[in-house]
Amino acid sequence: KKRIVSGVQPTGSVHLGNYLGAIKNWIALQNTYETLFFIVDLHAITLPYDTKELSKATRDTAAIYLACGIDASKASVFVQSHVHAHVELMWLLSSATPIGWLNRMIQFKEKSRKAGDENVGVALLTYPVLMASDILLYQSDFVPVGEDQKQHLELTRELAERVNYLYGGRKWKKLGGRGGAIFKVPEPLIPPAGARVMSLTDGLSKMSKSAPSDQSRINLLDPKDVIANKIKRCKTDSFSVLEFDNPERPECNNLLSVYQLVSGKTKEDVAKECQGLNWGSFKPLLTDALIEHLHPIQFQSNMIFSTWLLTGVHENQLLSDLQLV
Numbered sequence: 001k002k003r004i005v006s007g008v009q010p011t012g013s014v015h016l017g018n019y020l021g022a023i024k025n026w027i028a029l030q031n032t033y034e035t036l037f038f039i040v041d042l043h044a045i046t047l048p049y050d051t052k053e054l055s056k057a058t059r060d061t062a063a064i065y066l067a068c069g070i071d072a073s074k075a076s077v078f079v080q081s082h083v084h085a086h087v088e089l090m091w092l093l094s095s096a097t098p099i100g101w102l103n104r105m106i107q108f109k110e111k112s113r114k115a116g117d118e119n120v121g122v123a124l125l126t127y128p129v130l131m132a133s134d135i136l137l138y139q140s141d142f143v144p145v146g147e148d149q150k151q152h153l154e155l156t157r158e159l160a161e162r163v164n165y166l167y168g169g170r171k172w173k174k175l176g177g178r179g180g181a182i183f184k185v186p187e188p189l190i191p192p193a194g195a196r197v198m199s200l201t202d203g204l205s206k207m208s209k210s211a212p213s214d215q216s217r218i219n220l221l222d223p224k225d226v227i228a229n230k231i232k233r234c235k236t237d238s239f240s241v242l243e244f245d246n247p248e249r250p251e252c253n254n255l256l257s258v259y260q261l262v263s264g265k266t267k268e269d270v271a272k273e274c275q276g277l278n279w280g281s282f283k284p285l286l287t288d289a290l291i292e293h294l295h296p297i298q299f300q301s302n303m304i305f306s307t308w309l310l311t312g313v314h315e316n317q318l319l320s321d322l323q324l325v
Ligand code: TYM
Pocket: 005, 006, 007, 008, 009, 010, 016, 017, 018, 019, 020, 021, 022, 040, 043, 130, 131, 134, 135, 143, 144, 145, 146, 147, 148, 149, 152, 194, 195, 196, 197, 198, 206, 207, 208
């Protein structure tokens, strides 16, 4: 069986971008492939964090994986820091990683610019090496992620090739890179729609956990009235009807794509359905589709939280104690 790995950072709450760009696409894969889905807590400490919040977010993220339909009897679900080999491999890989490769990473440049030099730990720079070790450790074939991870995946591939070249030995060289490799070179799986869900308040920036305004994102566990309110207030434009793929209308394209994904319709059907609609008539449709799609996830996650509560699981208890793995 081909192998798939992926993960989400336990920072803040899981939002619609994480879901449509990644988690939702993991569900179908667990039936066909060997899948490993982890909660990448070690990546979450590369920016300032609160230990209590981190442990709560780690458990919450695990609950969301399960509530979204990850089946722990098919997939391996675990916390990255519980498997020490991730960090051990990272150290070995970092000795083969040219520092220039890391300096070029867009996410590093953006995050370090925001935080300021004095607040940037070395781990923010070496973050992609840890991500590469998460993937290469398991000789993964595919990695389902959103578009913002494309560059990190490219680095992972280059690093695998470099290690194979440097340390693959004679067999690797003799076979011209077709055998005797140390690492498999993994492929990203980036979905055709949903790979880049944009902010509700600015169609040119991506929906993110770190944006200061909660109005800019739909969190998977947002109550109905909060979702309705966020859609009511989200940014639109002054064109009269709705359309896909107009570069001057990023908000319109984004909201139509979200509608397409949560309603389960095709792009053509949505284009047809919405071509005569204005914002006033589209927003209630989108709100209803979102609430309906998220309802079972919210129901399931409530069940999981109540079970944990009833069985006496405390907030700071390690996830391994929950026997999820
Ligand atoms: P993270 O926690 O930032 O995001 C988790 C997943 O959600 C996707 N994503 C989005 N997709 C569409 N639209 C958006 N607005 C949006 N925002 C986030 C991300 O692309 C990602 O797939 N470095 C990774 C976590 C990681 C990882 C790994 C992933 C660590 N090791 C190994 C795969 C394999 C990250 O920070 O994701």
